Amino acid sequence: MKIAVLSGKGGTGKTLVSVNLAAAASESIYIDCDVEEPNGHLFFKPDDIVLEQIMVKVPVVDENKCNGCRTCSDFCKFNALAYINNKLIVFDEICHSCGGCVLFCPKGALSEKTKRIGQVEYGTSKNVTVITGRLNTGEASGIPIIKKLLHYVKNKNTITFIDSPPGSACSVMESVKDVDYCILVAEPTLFGVHNLTMVYDLVKLFHKPYGVVLNKCLEEENPAEKFCREKNIKILGKIPFDHELGMMNSNALIAVRNSKPYKVLFASLLQTVIGEVQHETIVNP
Amino acid sequence: MKLAMPVNDKSIEASISDTFGRTSYFLIYDTETQKSVFVDNSAANSQGGAGIKAAQIVVDHKAEALLTPQCGENAAKVLRPGNIKIYKTQYVSIKDNIAAFNKGELSLIEQIHSGFHAGHGEK
Numbered sequence: 001m002k003i004a005v006l007s008g009k010g011g012t013g014k015t016l017v018s019v020n021l022a023a024a025a026s027e028s029i030y031i032d033c034d035v036e037e038p039n040g041h042l043f044f045k046p047d048d049i050v051l052e053q054i055m056v057k058v059p060v061v062d063e064n065k066c067n068g069c070r071t072c073s074d075f076c077k078f079n080a081l082a083y084i085n086n087k088l089i090v091f092d093e094i095c096h097s098c099g100g101c102v103l104f105c106p107k108g109a110l111s112e113k114t115k116r117i118g119q120v121e122y123g124t125s126k127n128v129t130v131i132t133g134r135l136n137t138g139e140a141s142g143i144p145i146i147k148k149l150l151h152y153v154k155n156k157n158t159i160t161f162i163d164s165p166p167g168s169a170c171s172v173m174e175s176v177k178d179v180d181y182c183i184l185v186a187e188p189t190l191f192g193v194h195n196l197t198m199v200y201d202l203v204k205l206f207h208k209p210y211g212v213v214l215n216k217c218l219e220e221e222n223p224a225e226k227f228c229r230e231k232n233i234k235i236l237g238k239i240p241f242d243h244e245l246g247m248m249n250s251n252a253l254i255a256v257r258n259s260k261p262y263k264v265l266f267a268s269l270l271q272t273v274i275g276e277v278q279h280e281t282i283v284n285p
Numbered sequence: 286m287k288l289a290m291p292v293n294d295k296s297i298e299a300s301i302s303d304t305f306g307r308t309s310y311f312l313i314y315d316t317e318t319q320k321s322v323f324v325d326n327s328a329a330n331s332q333g334g335a336g337i338k339a340a341q342i343v344v345d346h347k348a349e350a351l352l353t354p355q356c357g358e359n360a361a362k363v364l365r366p367g368n369i370k371i372y373k374t375q376y377v378s379i380k381d382n383i384a385a386f387n388k389g390e391l392s393l394i395e396q397i398h399s400g401f402h403a404g405h406g407e408k
Contacts (some may be wrong), residue, residue: 077332077333078331079341082363084367085367085368091359
């Protein structure tokens with residue numbers, strides 16, 4: 001069972017929700033797909049870490065063979081190649097490693113070299129297997145790292161929580177495309193509704209079953225809740241705007257492991273989510 | 286001398302575009318003959334690396350100087366080996382900038398921004 005946690009912007013509570021749901025399960029896997037700034041590990045402080053380097057291939061040119069025909073630069077959708085002053089320039093950070101330029105070069109002037117773009121860290125924190133992706137600063141795309149992260153759980157049945165990157169761009173799509181269920185985390189503001197709409201549109205586009213967790217809830221009117229009611233979106237649970245929770249979070253403490261009321265809250269949310277996923281597999285197998 | 290400028294319309298009366306990589310057109314202007322040639326910017330709708338492709342277009346049209354309000358890092362990496370000097374525009378209109386260039390009033394661009402990549406940039 002793979003469950004992705006999404007939100008339209010950072011700071012909404014993806015990590016809070018995914019870390020605590022993973023901690024509330026008897027045995028689980030937590031995957032941090034927010035490879036540009038992974039932070040779930042700060043809470044789990046995993047032990048026995050095993051590192052795996054993530055490499056991609058980028059083109060190198062043999063200037064003696066290149067005749068300047070520009071087949072490669074015309075082919076590249078990302079404009080990672082330019083031909084200036086009788087010389088081919090390769091922009092490694094722009095390259096998406098498709099290999100097309102090497103394939104199409106009629107002179108065989110291009111070959112591939114490997115380049116390290118980041119790493120995956122495997123570790124454990126009590127009942128949770130913690131897997132973190134980390135993209136090197138300045139790299140354009142974390143997709144190869146996210147693919148590696150999700151490959152790890154491909155044939156595993158353990159309940160898995162995927163802490164997705166913020167927003168609704170390629171890296172988020174890659175994180176959710178093979179999941180069984182999506183949890184959308186929303187803030188109780190108009191801005192929060194705008195951000196919720198972004199991920200709501202995304203999960204509908206991918207035909208994923210989904211539900212919403214309302215975070216930072218106050219007594220007053222909640223525009224995100226109103227949006228859910230209008231659109232008939234399942235509200236999975238509510239997390240209060242609470243000083244105690246904020247303090248635990250600021251001190252990188254997992255609420256489920258440090259507070260009885262939050263242990264109860266997230267255990268209940270977990271049961272709701274599992275119920276929804278099982279219901280979905282029966283209705284839409 | 287051949288000048289290149291990112292412009293909003295195919296007219297010498299038009300204005301300079303706010304962006305370089307994703308401008309709609311380039312004007313290639315010859316200061317000696319005073320002839321204007323407008324070129325479509327095929328980089329405008331690129332998925333990425335628009336600055337690189339746009340700079341390639343400017344180089345291919347054998348411009349010797351680029352007048353632009355701003356220029357990104359990757360575009361600069363293409364323009365420099367292409368021996369193109371990058372000047373900062375001072376006015377909205379094309380004509381005013383050409384006049385200022387001819388009088389030697391435009392200065393070389395100092396600040397090359399690191400790029401707005403994939404739309405999450407701020408200006």
